[in-house]
Amino acid sequence: MVIAFPSLGQTKLIQESFWSKYSIRNYGVDDGIFSQQVYKIQKDKKGFYWIVSNSELLRFDGLAFKDFDKGSEGGTLYDMDEDSQ
Numbered sequence: 001m002v003i004a005f006p007s008l009g010q011t012k013l014i015q016e017s018f019w020s021k022y023s024i025r026n027y028g029v030d031d032g033i034f035s036q037q038v039y040k041i042q043k044d045k046k047g048f049y050w051i052v053s054n055s056e057l058l059r060f061d062g063l064a065f066k067d068f069d070k071g072s073e074g075g076t077l078y079d080m081d082e083d084s085q
Contacts, residue, residue, distance in 0.1 A: 033058065044082050052077045059065040 029046050035053035049060040057068045
């Protein structure tokens, strides 16, 4: 059995290499998200991401958000699921 403890410098290089493959983007009010509390994020069969928050149901296509819950004032959403269709 071999146990290795990389030095702190090596760990940092590994972390930087791992994260360099990804880009990080924050979304907020300017992008159409008005709630700070998200209960669920789910990807559907078509590749859209659905976001359930305490005041919105949003669909994200990779570029923009579309709000699907304009009509239910005062309600709170907690969960959702994709049907078989």
